[in-house]
Amino acid sequence: MSHTGYTVIGNVSSRAARVLWMLEELGQPYEHIPAPPRSEGVVAFNPAGKVPVLIDDGTPITDSTAIIQYLADKHGAMTHKAGTLARARQDSLTQFLLDEFDAALWMAARHSFVLPEELRHSAIKSSLKWEFERSQKTLVERFGEGPFLMGEEMTVPDIILAHCLVWALGAKFPITQHRLTDYLEMMRARPAFQRAMAK
Structure with a gap:
């Protein structure tokens, strides 16, 4: 290398x-x-x-x-500068997405194809979808004024959120909030996103 x-x-x-x-x-x-x-x-x-x-x-x-x-x-x-209130809000959004979006999708994946078959429990996915839907409502309340999560500027949590929403569609986890559907459409149209996904 x-x-x-x-x-x-x-x-x-x-x-x-x-x-x-x-x-x-x-x-x-x-x-x-x-x-x-x-x-x-x-x-x-x-x-x-x-x-x-x-x-x-x-x-x-x-x-x-x-x-x-x-x-x-x-x-x-x-990103916002470490030690600022904007960075604290950014890190809080990142942590929320990891706890509420990424974790639910990863748990569903584990019980779909990651764990040995005898340890999978497909019934768990119903509760995970319920939690995922509830988390979407909470997140929409936290959106800033602007196209991105924190407002006018794209930041680290936008990468995580958009990736989780793409993952959700693949995992058949419904995106129930129109704000998130429109947001994902905007993010997928970004040239940088399209170049990365073409790898």
């Missing part, structure tokens, strides 16, 4: 999509290795076998949220 810039490990059907999208939004060059989870090329950098992994200057960084926030901080874009 002689590439000296960023290297993203993970296929676009995983949370690696968030990292690829962020790099496209930032206009940063990178190498993409579409390795699946738990493959040899992934375990070498993350013993848990999870993707994505970002290699920066020979150092691996794991967890999609940690990676995209690192990139935003490093390049001074799509």
